[in-house]
Amino acid sequence: MHNEFLREGNEIARRINANDLACEIPSGSTLALVGFGGMGQCDKILRVIGQTFKDTGHPTHLTVFHTAGQSDRSNGIEHLAEEGLLSRVIGGHWGLAPKMRRLIEENKVDCYCWPQGQLTHLLRAMANKLPGHISPIGLGTFVDPRIEGGKFNERTKAKEDLIQVVSLNNEEFLFYPSIPFDYVFIRGTSIDEKGNITTEEEPLKLEILSAAHAAKAYGGKVIAQVKYEANSDSFHPKDVVVPGYLVDGYVLVEDPEIEHRQVPSTVYSPIFSGDVRTPLQSLAPLPLDIRKVIGRRAVQELSASSVVNIGIGIPGDVIGPIVNEEGLSQDFTLTLESGVVGGTPLGANEFGVAQNAAAILEHEYLFDYYHGTGIDMTFMGAAEIDRIGNVNVSKFGTRTIGGGGFIDITQPAKKVVFCTTFTSGGLEVSLEKGKVSIRREGKIKKFTRQVEQITFSGKYAAEHLKDVMYVTERAVFCLSKRGLVLTEIAPGIDLERDILQQMAFQPIISDSLKEMDLRLFKMGPMNRKTLTK
Structure with missing residues (x-):
């Protein structure tokens, strides 16, 4: 030069x-x-x-x-x-x-x-x-x-x-x-x-x-x-x-x-640089839909004083607003892989930024915590899930997405909660009178016999006794050494028609299979004001 x-x-x-x-x-x-x-x-x-x-x-x-x-x-x-x-x-x-x-x-x-x-x-x-x-x-x-x-x-x-x-x-x-x-x-x-x-x-x-x-x-x-x-x-x-x-x-x-835009939606706002804090009541509650249902069920796994990470997709879009609506934001520490600690995250293509952040750290130093200590809990999306609990979020056919920080966070995490719709490609679901009704099933089965690419290793997680859950709008699974175990089913959902026929493999069905919490499917807050210790 x-x-x-x-x-x-x-x-x-x-x-x-x-x-x-x-x-x-x-x-x-x-x-x-x-x-x-x-x-x-x-x-x-x-x-x-x-x-x-x-x-x-x-x-x-x-x-x-x-x-x-x-x-x-x-x-x-x-x-x-x-x-x-x-x-x-x-x-x-x-x-x-x-x-x-x-x-x-x-x-x-x-x-x-x-x-x-x-x-x-x-x-x-x-x-x-x-x-x-x-x-x-x-x-x-x-x-x-x-x-x-x-x-x-x-x-x-x-x-x-x-x-x-x-x-x-x-x-x-x-x-x-x-x-x-x-x-x-x-x-x-x-x-x-x-x-x-x-x-x-x-x-x-x-x-x-x-x-x-x-x-x-x-x-x-x-x-x-x-x-x-x-x-x-x-x-x-x-x-x-x-x-x-x-x-x-x-x-x-x-x-x-x-x-030199600060974030895609604006050239500059002091809110996103942490110079102005916004009133919590200015953040409107999310409408009730299946993404919110999934996020609500995931939030029920939160425990007090936990250090938590949320990933892009359903978690990044809904967990923060749900926590704010339920008044739980002071009960745990939320982090984003970008270096943000605390606050209410933005979603979509502004994932990585939060309103009212408590701290903004260097990117690489938050990964020190994720790798060394292991986050108490992470909420992540999932595009494919197979019978032994592997998850793919990185590649589908010739479509190349990449894993981002997904592997870094999920592998050492103490607990992983995957948040995903049960199927995709035209899925339409109604939530009426506290029940789930599948109006049109998605064309793509997300629960497949073998994922196309392993972004999360179910085998590694099971061998290391990790606590892993898979939360959808109609069912909840957990990971065992024998594979996926169906533990919860939504009200209004038929086990055979809406779950087993929409999977490419037969999950283990828990002896204590139960109905998902009815509060997940109703308007207004769940009124869960405290977290378990």
């Missing part, structure tokens, strides 16, 4: 033109991106790189490394989703990135899918210039090289295994290798004349410091995207998230509405 916009020695970080940056990236480079869903990504930089490739055919054959999914269906990593621009992608999730998914599904790029938390922790291993990161997370899942090795399309299956199984003290681990970066793109709110970066208007801190350290350890360049320039020594030292000596250059945003 041109020396006129990259720091040398003790020079200050310099403002650079995004077009110049795109032109100077050598073909074959490895780029690391930081972001989470529709938040925190460097949209201006990525958009210009993508447009430069379209206009000039340069650069080509880039490798992109990213931890979390980075798109709201139109921005973020989608700007780079061009055949020829990319040759390899190593990441965690592409559920909201349709263009990138198409490249993967059509075998236009090599694609490795690794657990999100392992990717964040690999950054810290790289920062120490270690050969890689060792963890048990991923054993028994599609990440395990004895199963798929995280290779996410047909093109990649013929390529080398990057992940290895290693043994230490007679215990198995997975080894995730370091991936040296040529550039890392990080996002902040403000930068001073010495290159110090703050994140005051960002909704999340993410892993920008670890990513910067990782790049520097291998001689890579750290480029920041920011909204504001500030005088030297004008920041409070505790507000500096990335010190200036790590930053080589920065791109200043000219149109935040397009290039």
Whole structure:
């Protein structure tokens, strides 16, 4: 790159033109991106790189490394989703990135899918210039090289295994290798004349410091995207998230509405950066539907003083509002994998952000807790469930989604509650007079004999005596060493017609099979004001 916009020695970080940056990236480079869903990504930089490739055919054959999914269906990593621009992608999730998914599904790029938390922790291993990161997370899942090795399309299956199984003290681990970066793109709110970066208007801190350290350890360049320039020594030292000596250059945003939105729904709100707290009564209760029924039954598993995680999908959309409606939010600690602690989570493509958060931690440090201590309880979605309790949320046919932080959180969790509709594809259900009636059955049976891809290993969970539940609108199952056990059935549901005939396998039916709580299916709060100890 041109020396006129990259720091040398003790020079200050310099403002650079995004077009110049795109032109100077050598073909074959490895780029690391930081972001989470529709938040925190460097949209201006990525958009210009993508447009430069379209206009000039340069650069080509880039490798992109990213931890979390980075798109709201139109921005973020989608700007780079061009055949020829990319040759390899190593990441965690592409559920909201349709263009990138198409490249993967059509075998236009090599694609490795690794657990999100392992990717964040690999950054810290790289920062120490270690050969890689060792963890048990991923054993028994599609990440395990004895199963798929995280290779996410047909093109990649013929390529080398990057992940290895290693043994230490007679215990198995997975080894995730370091991936040296040529550039890392990080996002902040403000930068001073010495290159110090703050994140005051960002909704999340993410892993920008670890990513910067990782790049520097291998001689890579750290480029920041920011909204504001500030005088030297004008920041409070505790507000500096990335010190200036790590930053080589920065791109200043000219149109935040397009290039630097705080969350997909707004350019900036002090609510999402934690600067304004909203009254709880301003959060309207959810309408009564099957998603709320599923969330309510899951919430009944909460116990007082628990530390809890919720995942994207039904849990992310409904658990927070239900807890708020029931007045239970002070009885336990809620966390989101993005680093958020407390508050009421946003759902859909703004998953990862919460109103009234108690703390916003660095992305990778919350995964320390998930991996080391193990969350007391996690609520997760499920797309396929099989007879031994395996769950697939990552790949269906040629449709590539990725696991995100799912494996990192569910594998060491003390209790896992999967939340899903019983079938999908046109399912219509009525909730009348406290009973469930299937008006039209879904075309797709989610309870299948064998999942297409193992994102959660039922065998691993059963061997380690994990407490695992599968909650639907019409039935509840738990995991045993013998397989799935049907423990509850909804009022109005016929066991044979609505459950057994809609499964591809015969579950174990509990001797104490009971009816689901009638309060789940009625309007108004359940009036569960306290949690069990």
